[in-house]
Amino acid sequence: MRGGSWAVHGQQGAIQQREVHQMITPTMFTEQLVFTTVRIETTLKDGNTGVGTGFFFNMKVDDNRTLPLIVTSKHVAKDTTKGRFQLHEALPGASPPKPSGQFFTVELDNFESQWIPHPDPAVDLCAMPFQPLRARAEVAGKAIFNVSFHEGLILSGKQLEELSAVEDILFVGYPTGLWDEKNNLPLIRRGVTASHPALDFGGRPVFVIDAACFPGSSGSPVLLANLGSYYTKDGSLVVGTRVALLGVLYAGPEMTVEGSIVARPIPTTVLPASITRVMIHLGYVIKAKEIVTLGSHVILEAENRGWL
Structure with a gap:
């Protein structure tokens, strides 16, 4: 999005590449649905590991800008030290964008601090700006493929x-x-x-x-x-x-x-x-x-x- 850069706090782990597989081109609603989420793997302070679900959501800022977010439950990120996202790589040059069949892992340290909680403590939701992950991927020469929900x-x-x-x-x-x-x-x-x-x-x-x-x-x-x-x-x-x-x-x-x-x-x-x-x-x-x-x-x- 336009209007400045996003900071990602903490040390960043390596981007891990996965092998190429044949992949569907999502056209039907149910096919698109499987690209709306991201698997979140976490390491907790006590050494245990966890898995949660995040999803992509485009929040309207104004008539010209949207803010891409990853949304999940607060308790998914609570007491975590590391987090890993499994992301699809877009097929280079494809128009419209489509998944390449290749995917990779992005790891973040200080994981809990990366999330912004819902202002009501009783609402178990939090969000993370998606742009830092896109920037990390672009530095590695990759484009992320995903499908986002929106207010409409x-x-x-x-x-x-x-x-x-x-x-x-x-x-x-x-x-x-x-x-x-x-x-x-x-x-x-x-x-x-x-x-x-x-x-x-x-x-x-x-x-x-x-x-x-x-x-x-x-x-x-x-x-x-x-x-x-x-x-x-x-x-x-x-x-x-x-x-x-x-x-x-x-x-x-x-x-x-x-x-x-x-x-x-x-x-x-x-x-x-x-x-x-x-x-x-x-x-x-x-x-x-x-x-x-x-x-x-x-x-x-x-x-x-x-x-x-």
């Missing part, structure tokens, strides 16, 4: 009210760290809304989905996905596709063996525990309007630091 994919309050209580959703990420390692691609999962997306579940800016949510899914974008046809609130059938960014998966209720139900952030690590907790096939999703609040906060921080 976020429904207004009135549009959310036009949805039903049960809507088809897709979410993208790395459950229990699983991914297509050979092709650097995430997994797409399906579910339905379990509470109405227009309402603040429990008085907080979240809603609930009926889907299996596992460690590694923290930070996964959750999308309304009516592919081919859908029904309006008055029962009319519409032939066509309706897609929207509804929010970000961050937590899920669990039941202990004693029968207590507790809500806790979806962990980034899979570790043995003395208390058996069972996921109950539900997930908590932060509403997409909070992504915009976070993005506005990042822009303000950038302006205050002279980055824009």
Whole structure:
């Protein structure tokens, strides 16, 4: 973007190249979806490692500029010392841009400090400007391929009210760290809304989905996905596709063996525990309007630091 350079704090690790593979050219919505996320691998202060999901989001600064961001859950970056991003390399000279089938890893030190948290401590979201990673790649002679969400994919309050209580959703990420390692691609999962997306579940800016949510899914974008046809609130059938960014998966209720139900952030690590907790096939999703609040906060921080 125009208007100045971004600083990346801390020492920078080497860019690690991966071998070339045959790759799809993303044209359909679901094909594009697998390039909207980035796998985040972390090293924690206690020596353990974790995996989370980040996604690309273009925040509008003004009529001429956008600020590219990587968005994830705060707890993905919490207490981390190092972080690694698995990024796709763009095919040189391709127009429109397309993935080359080659990908590489960028490692950052002082990882937790790279993220700007949501201004509300209770909202489990944070963002990192994407430009420093692009600059790192360009120095190494590489261009990054990705697909970004934007504000135009976020429904207004009135549009959310036009949805039903049960809507088809897709979410993208790395459950229990699983991914297509050979092709650097995430997994797409399906579910339905379990509470109405227009309402603040429990008085907080979240809603609930009926889907299996596992460690590694923290930070996964959750999308309304009516592919081919859908029904309006008055029962009319519409032939066509309706897609929207509804929010970000961050937590899920669990039941202990004693029968207590507790809500806790979806962990980034899979570790043995003395208390058996069972996921109950539900997930908590932060509403997409909070992504915009976070993005506005990042822009303000950038302006205050002279980055824009």
